[in-house]
Amino acid sequence: AQSVTQLGSHVSVSEGALVLLRCNYSSSVPPYLFWYVQYPNQGLQLLLKYTTGATLVKGINGFEAEFKKSETSFHLTKPSAHMSDAAEYFCAVSDWNAGGTSYGKLTFGQGTILTVHP
Amino acid sequence: DTEVTQTPKHLVMGMTNKKSLKCEQHMGHRAMYWYKQKAKKPPELMFVYSYEKLSINESVPSRFSPECPNSSLLNLHLHALQPEDSALYLCASSQSSGGANEQFFGPGTRLTVL
Numbered sequence: 001a002q003s004v005t006q007l008g009s010h011v012s013v014s015e016g017a018l019v020l021l022r023c024n025y026s027s028s029v030p031p032y033l034f035w036y037v038q039y040p041n042q043g044l045q046l047l048l049k050y051t052t053g054a055t056l057v058k059g060i061n062g063f064e065a066e067f068k069k070s071e072t073s074f075h076l077t078k079p080s081a082h083m084s085d086a087a088e089y090f091c092a093v094s095d096w097n098a099g100g101t102s103y104g105k106l107t108f109g110q111g112t113i114l115t116v117h118p
Numbered sequence: 119d120t121e122v123t124q125t126p127k128h129l130v131m132g133m134t135n136k137k138s139l140k141c142e143q144h145m146g147h148r149a150m151y152w153y154k155q156k157a158k159k160p161p162e163l164m165f166v167y168s169y170e171k172l173s174i175n176e177s178v179p180s181r182f183s184p185e186c187p188n189s190s191l192l193n194l195h196l197h198a199l200q201p202e203d204s205a206l207y208l209c210a211s212s213q214s215s216g217g218a219n220e221q222f223f224g225p226g227t228r229l230t231v232l
């Protein structure tokens with residue numbers, strides 16, 4: 001089974017500073033990777049995803065992530081934090097069944113709460 | 119319409135009650151999901167429906183009973199719940215259940231079991 005580890009349950013940055021949220025995955029097959037954001041008392045919204053192709057993936061709201069197979073990482077970055085970025089961020093990987101088919105089960109990391117200070 | 123709607127937003131029920139959660143999407147998606155999210159935890163998959171058939175049940179207790187009446191609707195019937203079942207219940211949908219597909223999430227139903 002696949003797994004995801006998010007390093008740092010809380011990250012705090014100043015407005016305008018670089019945002020870096022770390023995600024490492026474990027997968028025996030090429031992974032499908034996702035970053036979701038959750039604002040308080042809301043559902044999850046997709047920021048970006050990696051399936052195949054270009055390893056630098058651009059998402060919404062100025063976020064991007066780079067898939068690094070050698071490091072089994074998929075870190076999320078944003079050059080300049082905004083107050084509205086304060087939320088919880090989840091990295092997720094799609095699971096694969098024993099038959100080698102990727103199916104709809106998402107396994108999420110434990111989440112990283114991003115705080116942005118003025 | 120790129121929205122998944124869920125009703126009700128909040129639900130309080132006793133352990134002997136029967137209630138249902140409803141989820142609806144009009145994006146033509148053929149896969150729908152129920153997740154449970156406890157406070158300060160990530161979502162955990164409960165059920166997956168693919169083309170209106172239950173394809174995954176993550177060993178969920180039988181007091182949770184899913185139903186997919188048509189391709190746009192997903193229900194979760196609740197009966198004899200326990201206080202530890204209190205959580206945010208999230209519905210999601212995707213074009214198909216293939217792992218590369220983005221899942222669109224609804225806002226959730228906040229359930230409290232007394």
